[in-house]
Amino acid sequence: MDKILSRRSEDYLEAIFNIQKEKKYARVKDISSYLNVRPSSVVEMLKRLNDNRLVTYRRHEYVVLTPAGEKIGRIINDRHITIREFLEMINVPRRIADLDACIIEHELHLETIEQIKNLVKFVKSAPNHPNWLKHFERFCENGKHECKENKKDKTYLLSIDREIGIKNRSF
């Protein structure tokens, strides 16, 4: 399942996907203003996407995603959200997180996205979630772990070692 589509095509699909969430189907004008390009550019792209069976497009009528197109639109959108969430989680400012998500949503291998998704879930669902983040924030500020090497840590660590089956920890 190699990369067929240009990233720009994916942008269009994502745009249509998002527009469709609001209004049964997208019009050229909608897409044009969503992506900040001229209508003629949209029409050109729609033809391409239509040829690739990613949208159903008939002149002067409507544009809707085919199942294949919707799948891609959804995936790209999902990646966007995942990446943005991850970046925000590690304190990248929202605006930048969003911009960077726009870029890399197109580029990453499945495995990579999957792991980022896992990481986000991991941190979010951790029993000490808000804590982890606070901890990280402090680390960003002063480069140090704040609760290093005290007794309770060791107790805790050893208790986990036991749980997950590590035998010898060298502190």
Added chain:
Amino acid sequence: MDKILSRRSEDYLEAIFNIQKEKKYARVKDISSYLNVRPSSVVEMLKRLNDNRLVTYRRHEYVVLTPAGEKIGRIINDRHITIREFLEMINVPRRIADLDACIIEHELHLETIEQIKNLVKFVKSAPNHPNWLKHFERFCENGKHECKENKKDKTYLLSIDREIGIKNRSF
């Protein structure tokens, strides 16, 4: 400090940077084989980079990075390493981590890279570093945190809360 260079130009700078680490200066042939392109393509690019004062290039002589070019080459390479480290840390297979790093090393905002770098440092230097990773691995496998809600955890969490100044935790 906006983006001037194409990602491909950055690839060339990174290539030259890496070649220079071995052999005072890079030759057309070296770059050509490093990037898997024909010599004529290299020459063309070298001219462009020379015009932009990113390399010093005289025909039939040598190619070296200018300070400006070296700075970029180093930055891109550094990003590559950072991103790859991050991806490997979250269990993306090495090959894929490397490929994806190749792509996104060009694209991200400074702030984003900075935070990824911080994250890697944070995890690596954590007192319970290998543990964190093991923990994450398990989570990837079964989607659950393995040491949830036991007493020792709570003790640990509260101890950290105290340290970083959180008042009321709702378990």
Added chain:
DNA sequence: TCCACTATTTAGGGTTCCCAAATAAAAATA
């Protein structure tokens, strides 16, 4: 019907990269 809005076609442009073939220069070797 006529206007205003939207969509489409046409024709063209720009960027970025790449390559093959011919040529030229440099290096190696006889």
Added chain:
DNA sequence: TATTTTTATTTGGGAACCCTAAATAGTGGA
């Protein structure tokens, strides 16, 4: 040094992608 081999450069072209302005055509509401 002369010749061969290796490397570099120039020239000319091309493909992929995306975008636009201007002219034209279609659609729906007043």
